[in-house]
C-alpha cells in the first residue's frame with residue numbers, strides 16, 4: 001500500500017560508524033536443491049556449489065507424529081564419497097524412502113499414510129570458511145497402492161500463524177511445488193464452527209486470513225495441500241493457537257520476548273545460514289512450554305549485513321525455518337535490527353556494506369515480504385526513503401498494547417551524505433510523532449499496560465555504549481532523539497521499553513534522576529527525561545556472540561539485574577500486574593520481578 005511521504009526534519013551530523021563484525025556474503029549453494037523421487041522409492045538429491053567442494057552428506061528422517069512441537073529427527077546418512085573425482089561444483093546423493101516406512105523406525109506414520117514429508121539436512125564442507133555448513137530442507141512423496149513412488153508438493157516454511165486478534169488470524173505457508181492449499185480450523189470448547197478456507201488458484205506461497213473466531217479461545221487447525229495429480233488432500237500436521245482476549249479485558253496472558261539469534265560461534269548448528277538454530281529453537285520451545293501466548297522478537301534475527309538479496313532472503317528463510325516448530329503455535333511479532341541490512345558493498349571493503357538499499361530492495365521491504373506482521377505503521381520519512389512496511393506497527397492484546405519501533409530504519413554508515421539515511425539507533429521524527437500518537441490512542445482506549453519494543457537500547461548496559469541510542473552521549477542529534485523517545489514513552493505511561501542488540505540480559509529502572517552523562521559527552525541534559533519511572537528490559541540472548549556488562553555506564557546504579565547467558569524473558573500479565581522472569585537456555589531463572597508492584601502501581 002502506498003503511503004504519503006513526510007519531509008525529513010533532521011539534519012544528521014556525520015559521525016564515524018562503529019566497526020561492524022564483517023559478515024561477508026554467505027552464499028554457498030548455487031540455487032536450490034534438486035530432488036527427484038524415482039518410482040522405486042529412491043530419491044536423488046542434487047545440488048551445485050559456487051566453488052568446487054568435497055562431496056557432501058545428506059541426513060534424513062522425519063518429525064515424530066506425536067510431537068506437539070515438531071522438530072526434525074534425522075536417522076540415516078547418505079553420501080557420495082565414492083565419487084571418483086576430487087572437489088566439484090556438482091553433487092548428488094541418493095536416499096531410500098523405504099527406510100522411513102520401516103516398522104522399526106516409522107515415527108512419522110509414512111507407511112500408514114502412504115508417504116509424507118521427509119526432513120533432510122545437507123552437510124557440506126566450505127573451503128572458503130574452512131568449516132562445515134548445514135542446510136536443512138524438506139520435500140514430500142506419495143506411494144500409490146501399487147507401490148510406485150512420486151514427489152508431491154510439500155510445505156517448506158509453515159504453517160505460520162500471525163496477526164492474531166480477538167476474532168481473526170493469518171495463516172501462511174510456502175511450498176516447493178505449486179499447489180492449492182486449504183486451512184481447516186476448529187475453535188475448541190464448542191465455541192465456534194469448523195471453518196475451511198481454500199487458496200484461490202495454485203500457489204507457492206499463501207496468506208489466508210481467518211475471521212469470525214471467538215476471543216481468548218484455543219483453535220485447532222490443519223493446513224492441507226492438494227495433490228495436483230488427483231485432487232487428494234495430503235495429510236497435514238494438527239496445530240493450535242489461542243486468539244487474543246477481548247481488548248481491555250483482564251484475562252491473564254503471557255508473552256515471551258527475545259532478540260539476537262544471529263550466528264553464534266562453534267558447531268554448525270549455531271550458524272545455519274547465519275542463524276543460531278540451536279539456541280533460538282530451544283528458547284522458543286521453552287517459552288511455549290512456559291505458557292507464552294505470543295512472542296516479540298526485536299531484531300538481529302540473522303547476521304545479515306550482506307550485499308546479496310538472495311543471501312539476505314536465504315538467511316531470513318533459515319530463521320523462519322528455525323522458528324517453524326513454534327511459529328505455527330503462537331504469533332511471533334518480528335522487528336528489524338541493525339544486522340538486517342542489505343545494500344551495496346563498500347568500495348574500500350567489499351566484505352562490508354555502507355548503506356541500505358531503498359525501494360523494493362530495501363531491507364525493510366524484503367523483511368516485510370518474509371514476515372507477516374501488522375501494517376499499520378508510520379509513512380515513509382521522505383521522498384526516496386524506504387517504506388516502514390511491516391517493521392513498525394502496533395497491536396492490542398487483552399489489556400496490553402504493543403508497539404514495534406524500527407530503530408534501524410534506512411541505515412547508513414555515513415549518515416548525512418547525499419541520498420543517505422540514519423546511523424544505527426536513530427529514530428526519525430515521523431516515527432516518533434507516530435509513536436506518541438499511537439500511545440495516546442492506546443491510553444484513551446483504556447489499554448492498561450503499554451510496551452514499546454525496538455532493537456537498539458535506550459541506555460546500553462553491556463556491549464553497545466558506543467552506539468544504540470547512546471553513542472557515548474557524543475552526538476547531540478542522537479541525544480535529543482533519545483531524550484524525546486524517553487519523554488514520549490514515559491509521559492504515555494509505558495511500563496517497559498524492550499530492547500535487544502546487547503547479547504545479554506539486563507533490567508534497568510529509568511527514573512527522572514538517573515544520570516545519563518559520561519566523560520566526553522555533549523549532552524544538554526545530564527539526567528534522563530523520564531517524567532515517570534519506566535523499566536528498560538534488554539534481552540538479546542537468543543544465540544548471538546555474548547557481551548559482558550559494561551561498568552562505565554552512567555546509569556550503572558540503576559541496573560537491577562544482569563546476565564550474559566542465553567535466555568528469553570517471559571512476561572505474565574494478570575489484571576493490574578505484570579511479572580517478569582528471565583529464563584536461561586538451561587532453565588535457570590536469571591531474574592524475577594513484579595514490574596508493576598516495584599513501580600508502586
Ligand SMILES: [Fe+2]
Pocket residue numbers: 300337338339455500501502
Ligand atoms: Fe544489533
